[in-house]
Amino acid sequence: MMNGLTGATGRAVKPLAALFVLVAALITGPAAAQNLSVDINQGVSRPLPIAIPDFTTQQNVETPAGTTSSLGKRVAEVITNDLKSSGLFRPIDTLAFTTNVAYPDVLSPQFASWRTVAAQALVTGFAEAQSDGSVTIGCYLYDVFSEEVLVREGFNTPVRNWRRAAHKCADAVYSRLTGEAGYFDSRIVYISETGRATNRIKRLAIMDQDGANHRFLTNGQNLVLTPRFAPNQQTVAYLSYAQNRPRIYMYDVNTGQQRLVGNFPNMSFAPRFSPDGRTLAFSQSRGGNTDVYVMDVNGGNVRRLTNAPGIDTAPSFSPDGRRIAFESDRGGSQQIYVMNADGSGQRRISFGDGRYGTPVWSPRGDLIAMTKIGGGKFRIGVMRPDGSGERLLTDSWQDEGPTWSPNGRVIMFFRSRRGGGADLHSIDLTGINERRIPTPLEGSDPAWSPLLQ
Amino acid sequence: MKMRLTSVAAIGLLVGVSACSKNNDDLPPPPPPQETAATTPVAATPTPTDTVTNTVVPGSMEEFMQQAGTDTVYFAYDSSSLDGEARDTLTKQASWLTKYPNVRITIEGHADERGTREYNLALGERRANAIVTFMQQNGIGASRVTTISYGKERPAVEGSSESAYAQNRRGVTTLSGAAAS
Incomplete structure (x- = not known):
């Protein structure tokens, strides 16, 4: 029950997932973000404004936990709630978004439009159903000003564990921006x-x-x-x-x-x-x-x-x-x-x-x-x-x-x-x-x- | 023929009684008399008290309560010392228990809510043990006595007042193997 979630080093990931897992290994390292970071020792008076639009899906497929499109929406909600609960982040109200994120936007966000809503960081991604009944959650974190990608990870999991994949994504974001381990997948x-x-x-x-x-x-x-x-x-x-x-x-x-x-x-x-x-x-x-x-x-x-x-x-x-x-x-x-x-x-x-x-x-x-x-x-x-x-x-x-x-x-x-x-x-x-x-x-x-x- | 029928009925009755008294070993003590009175509508009407006292069964919880006055003693804050009143009550409890050597007792130790969880469990145990020690000094052998601490988990009364706290810092003597009332 606790098993079945594989991260960057996981088994049996599909070609697409395998590709970005490889890229993730190259890009995400132990070093904290240089430009964008959250100091967790001071008692944050101004939490970091962060945009977390609904995760998208390339192909909307029915799964036991609903369509991949609805999963993408719920994954974003879980991540939003996690980051907000830490007190270190201020998720921007989704009503402020003018951008409807499509699949290409995940890999190449329209940074200018995210700057207009005063987002400093952007968490975006996708949900993709796999033929073996699992789901892959793609998780990306960008610095909206430097337009740098800070996290690019994929989490493959049985569909019933989708929330854990969302928590893993939130932990990756938290960890990259604070320099500390996360705690949401617990x-x-x-x-x-x-x-x-x-x-x-x-x-x-x-x-x-x-x-x-x-x-x-x-x-x-x-x-x-x-x-x-x-x-x-x-x-x-x-x-x-x-x-x-x-x-x-x-x-x-x-x-x-x-x-x-x-x-x-x-x-x-x-x-x-x-x-x-x-x-x-x-x-x-x-x-x-x-x-x-x-x-x-x-x-x-x-x-x-x-x-x-x-x-x-x-x-x-x-x-x-x-x-x-x-x-x-x-x-x-x-x-x-x-x-x-x-x-x-x-x-x-x-x-x-x-x-x-x-x-x-x-x-x-x-x-x-x-x-x-x-x-x-x-x-x-x-x-x-x-x-x-x-x-x-x-x-x-x-x-x-x-x-x-x-x-x-x-x-x-x-x-x-x-x-x-x-x-x-x-x-x-x-x-x-x-x-x-x-x-x-x-x-x-x-x-x-x-x-x- | 008639004779035979009667003796069968008597045996049946005997079996019934012994099964009943065995069951009583596992049952909690009967509720205090005043609770019964409160739920009985006729209790408002005074009834002749002599008939009530005459029906107390020797060796019953009812008799224990009547002779000891109470099954409960109270403690000061964060203390397991027995004061004069507690000693008086426990002396009466012990003297009743001496008369019924087959009755076993469990001493419950309780604390008020002004202590942390684990500490209060230990404090309740310490209070129960103070009572056990006093009982032993009054002739009640250790083999008849067990203890259980509830810490702050089973207050006697609700509330966060000094009066509630005073009623919750307590040791309660419960009987098993007492006669049915």
């Missing part, structure tokens, strides 16, 4: 919530990063909490109250199979994968004392990493797998600590006012996101792994449970409302572009997948 697993606070129904649910392809994974019979993606994106570790015993389970997203991990007499919870996907860090409570442990993902080789009296929980690996951040109240209040992955060298890193919880290491390794508790509020913030450079990003009543986009530029979290209810939100690392993530019901405990393969 998914979110989270807890869907409904009902009164005193008898809340919670279900494991999964969706694309933009909310599409939403699906419930559990039926709400058992209370479920804190889902976390494995690096392979296929497995989710989570806490379930099945049989009234809170324990860690694994859910296989493709097969729908669930299995208990480990066999502990007491509550096991707060699972988080190591970067190589072989180990789970988690917590276990014994006699009211909660410690951090690790075990193999099959439940074997359990090792206890902390033994301080008190609550040691919410472990999160550094991306190199060598360290673990966690929270502990051993010093009298909930604070963030870092230790080596074998449990040695435990030391406190949070020293500001208030309490700190839910540390989550950035995939880039440079920051730890956390929930700061103080002044009657929960706020999402970041600090360096040595505790320096603390910066709070949100300021609401109760924001909790950060998770990083695969490129470490965006943090998703959940926001509870006074009196009940919670929703998913995201915010840029610069502290701007706060957005609510739409979900069918209410939501909490989001976990962002790595970039899909």
Whole structure:
């Protein structure tokens, strides 16, 4: 299900696709655009004006997902929504377009007319059905002023995966203009919530990063909490109250199979994968004392990493797998600590006012996101792994449970409302572009997948 | 012939009863009496109280509630210490449990919403365990007791007020194997 999308190095591409894949390899390189670029570190006050006309089609063909012409229109919509959601781009209203893009225009745009609508960048392309039932999405990015082509890539995919091809195109554009990896071709697993606070129904649910392809994974019979993606994106570790015993389970997203991990007499919870996907860090409570442990993902080789009296929980690996951040109240209040992955060298890193919880290491390794508790509020913030450079990003009543986009530029979290209810939100690392993530019901405990393969 | 028929009926009854009591092991405790009263229209009319107290079944949840006063004790913010009132309640609970050694208990630990998810799960466990320790000191063996923490997932009351928080920071004793009321 996750497979079947091939990029520039993909198999079985048709002659035309093969041609522009070859050209793409020659033209797109690691270097960022020289003339046109987006600085993502400053907190963009003026997003880049970008035109994204409907993708065209050379031959309008019926596919299981609609005609290639309608696919082209929807591909442009997905790309528009992705780029807009980043806060770094301002897609120009399609009503402003005077140009109806035909197939030749994709390869040779009429730049003068794009300049009249004040577009600085142009994303254009096509959708083409292949005889094997797949579809190829051609993705082009131009600098409207220098008339230079910045991205020229083709994505071949089974038709049902067309949205992923659109996300790949948006990632290519984002990456070329910012110099950073993209994050649009990714998914979110989270807890869907409904009902009164005193008898809340919670279900494991999964969706694309933009909310599409939403699906419930559990039926709400058992209370479920804190889902976390494995690096392979296929497995989710989570806490379930099945049989009234809170324990860690694994859910296989493709097969729908669930299995208990480990066999502990007491509550096991707060699972988080190591970067190589072989180990789970988690917590276990014994006699009211909660410690951090690790075990193999099959439940074997359990090792206890902390033994301080008190609550040691919410472990999160550094991306190199060598360290673990966690929270502990051993010093009298909930604070963030870092230790080596074998449990040695435990030391406190949070020293500001208030309490700190839910540390989550950035995939880039440079920051730890956390929930700061103080002044009657929960706020999402970041600090360096040595505790320096603390910066709070949100300021609401109760924001909790950060998770990083695969490129470490965006943090998703959940926001509870006074009196009940919670929703998913995201915010840029610069502290701007706060957005609510739409979900069918209410939501909490989001976990962002790595970039899909 | 007549005699034989009666004994078959009696056996049938016996089987019915034992199946019923076995089922009760898996059932949640019966709702508190006041809930039943609220849904019964005639409850507004005062009824002679002596008939009610006389029907409390020994070893039942109803009797437990009557003798202990409540199944719930409360905690201060971010604390698992048992105050005098909680100790008093738990002492009464333990003394009732001593009389019915076949009754098993589960201690639920709960937290208010002013803690993060994982921390509150651990805090609920810590609270439940404080109750277990107190029960043990009062003669209730560990083999009869299990704990479960719900963290902030199952508040007793809705709302984000100090009063709601105070009611949600709690430990609840639930019985299994108690007599049917």
